[in-house]
Amino acid sequence: xxxxxxxxxxxxxxxxxxxxxxxxxxxxxxxxxxxxxxxxxxxxxxxxxxxxxxxxxxxxxxxxxxxxxxxxxxxxxxxxxxxxxxxxxxxxxxxxxxxxxxxxxxxxxxxxxxxxxxxxxxxxxxxxxxxxxxxxxxxxxxxxxxxxxxxxxxxxxxxxxxxxxxxxxxxxxxxxxxxxxxxxxxxxxxxxxxxxxxxxxxxxxxxxxxxxxxxxxxxxxxxxxxxxxxxxxxxxxxxxxxxxxxxx
Amino acid sequence: xxxxxxxxxxxxxxxxxxxxxxxxxxxxxxxxxxxxxxxxxxxxxxxxxxxxxxxxxxxxxxxxxxxxxxxxxxxxxxxxxxxxxxxxxxxxxxxxxxxxxxxxxxxxxxxxxxxxxxxxxxxxxxxxxxxxxxxxxxxxxxxxxxxxxxxxxxxxxxxxxxxxxxxxxxxxxxxxxxxxxxxxxxxxxxxxxxxxxxxxxxxxxxxxxxxxxxxxxxxxxxxxxxxxxxxxxxxxxxxxxxxxxxxxxxxxxxxxxxxxxxxxxxxxxxxx
Numbered sequence: 001x002x003x004x005x006x007x008x009x010x011x012x013x014x015x016x017x018x019x020x021x022x023x024x025x026x027x028x029x030x031x032x033x034x035x036x037x038x039x040x041x042x043x044x045x046x047x048x049x050x051x052x053x054x055x056x057x058x059x060x061x062x063x064x065x066x067x068x069x070x071x072x073x074x075x076x077x078x079x080x081x082x083x084x085x086x087x088x089x090x091x092x093x094x095x096x097x098x099x100x101x102x103x104x105x106x107x108x109x110x111x112x113x114x115x116x117x118x119x120x121x122x123x124x125x126x127x128x129x130x131x132x133x134x135x136x137x138x139x140x141x142x143x144x145x146x147x148x149x150x151x152x153x154x155x156x157x158x159x160x161x162x163x164x165x166x167x168x169x170x171x172x173x174x175x176x177x178x179x180x181x182x183x184x185x186x187x188x189x190x191x192x193x194x195x196x197x198x199x200x201x202x203x204x205x206x207x208x209x210x211x212x213x214x215x216x217x218x219x220x221x222x223x224x225x226x227x228x229x230x231x232x233x234x235x236x237x238x239x240x241x242x243x244x245x246x247x248x
Numbered sequence: 249x250x251x252x253x254x255x256x257x258x259x260x261x262x263x264x265x266x267x268x269x270x271x272x273x274x275x276x277x278x279x280x281x282x283x284x285x286x287x288x289x290x291x292x293x294x295x296x297x298x299x300x301x302x303x304x305x306x307x308x309x310x311x312x313x314x315x316x317x318x319x320x321x322x323x324x325x326x327x328x329x330x331x332x333x334x335x336x337x338x339x340x341x342x343x344x345x346x347x348x349x350x351x352x353x354x355x356x357x358x359x360x361x362x363x364x365x366x367x368x369x370x371x372x373x374x375x376x377x378x379x380x381x382x383x384x385x386x387x388x389x390x391x392x393x394x395x396x397x398x399x400x401x402x403x404x405x406x407x408x409x410x411x412x413x414x415x416x417x418x419x420x421x422x423x424x425x426x427x428x429x430x431x432x433x434x435x436x437x438x439x440x441x442x443x444x445x446x447x448x449x450x451x452x453x454x455x456x457x458x459x460x461x462x463x464x465x466x467x468x469x470x471x472x473x474x475x476x477x478x479x480x481x482x483x484x485x486x487x488x489x490x491x492x493x494x495x496x497x498x499x500x501x502x503x504x505x506x507x508x509x510x511x512x513x514x515x516x517x518x519x520x
Contacts (some may be wrong), residue, residue, distance in 0.1 A: 016359075026404075030407075030413065033413070051496050064465060075348055083326075091431075092422070092426070092429070094428075095429060095431070096428075096429040100430055105381055105382075105392055105433065106380045106381055106382060107378050107380045107381045107433055108430050109393075109430040109431065110431060113431070113433070114415070161362055183353060192417075194413075194414075194415040194416055194417060194426075201397075201413070201414075201415075202402060203333070203398055204398065204407075204413075204414070204416065205404065207332070207333060207398055207399035207400070207426075208356070208401070208403060208404050210336065210356040210357065210359065210360045212337070223427035
């Protein structure tokens with residue numbers, strides 16, 4: 001690998017192209033950590049947002065009026081505020097109001113750190129959209145289908161589990177993919193509250209090394225690859241679940 | 249047309265093209281005089297060098313210097329607030345003619361913009377740390393969350409002390425808030441500024457200023473790379489020389505910081 005590092009270094013001395021995050025061990029390490037953080041942020045908040053979406057879609061149609069109201073206000077609150085504002089609010093305004101915990105080095109720090117707040121904000125933000133996406137899927141299942149299932153002797157819970165959910169999931173997959181892709185791109189906002197994800201780290205590197213152009217290109221390629229893999233996986237899943245003759 | 253005349257014409261044409269090319273290369277000094285305005289980028293969140301007074305006006309030591317530049321040029325001054333993460337781009341893109349914005353001189357920056365020599369100021373690096381964290385030297389920062397400004401030249405050195413990513417924000421207020429919130433143990437910044445902050449604000453009573461072992465670095469004003477050796481860069485170089493000689497900088501520092509730093513006094517003595 002040394003020849004590669006030397007070649008990249010020569011790019012800098014001879015052509016002013018500074019890919020320092022590939023040839024310098026310190027910068028490479030921090031850049032890889034940044035990528036790892038972005039992936040962690042994405043995976044955790046995608047999973048949580050889907051859980052929130054499923055639970056929310058169920059509670060939106062729950063018998064309890066209070067539960068329905070809570071769900072509805074959650075959706076309005078998180079869907080109608082910018083995620084960046086949410087993060088700033090959580091990190092700078094809400095965090096100091098929460099109890100503090102002692103650190104190993106003798107100071108007191110807020111119970112939730114920047115990473116936790118980013119996860120909370122991202123999952124709840126995307127979750128609010130997922131609730132609506134799942135609802136649209138559930139509502140799109142024809143009534144005749146559930147009636148037929150009931151006529152075959154399925155109990156309501158079984159109708160939901162074996163008929164409504166499988167069909168609803170297939171119907172809403174394309175919009176779910178859209179929202180998840182958006183969520184992955186939104187993880188960059190976490191850089192505003194100093195979560196050391198890819199954009200934050202790239203910003204640190206280009207500030208030190210003045211290689212804005214090179215870092216921008218690297219980031220661009222990284223996100224195309226990351227979202228590309230995600231979209232490819234979702235497409236495959238969609239295809240695998242296709243019921244011949246059902247839907248478009 | 250004779251052969252000789254044709255040659256003469258060709259030579260004249262070539263000379264004219266060369267002359268035109270020389271003119272076409274925009275001369276910032278001329279442009280400034282033609283516009284009657286010099287645009288200077290300064291900090292707006294960095295007391296006492298460049299900050300907003302209660303009326304919203306940008307004032308400070310560097311603003312005084314900017315005013316002096318405009319006065320020497322005999323043109324109007326237009327101040328443009330910049331931050332550490334965009335000031336280099338502003339100079340490169342010609343959004344500002346000159347940057348006097350608390351910028352430390354580094355090798356990378358010398359490549360990116362034309363840094364005027366001699367340098368006009370210098371500062372060291374310190375951390376405003378919560379007393380409970382008991383920080384005495386840089387080694388005590390190991391594995392602790394440390395706040396810093398995005399884009400500061402010393403971030404790499406500090407990160408090597410902490411061994412973990414910094415808690416870096418764009419501006420000073422976010423960093424102060426995070427420090428007060430307990431989201432980091434200290435805020436790394438220029439020593440002069442932290443001394444000024446601790447002295448001027450009660451809220452830092454439970455915090456100490458600890459100077460870190462990072463060599464004091466000079467601050468440079470900057471012009472576009474191609475202006476450095478042109479009329480504009482040479483003019484600024486003479487201005488800075490004069491500032492050191494006349495004691496303009498020493499006076500301005502005394503006025504805004506309340507005390508003088510050793511580096512500036514040394515420069516003044518050497519220039520005299």
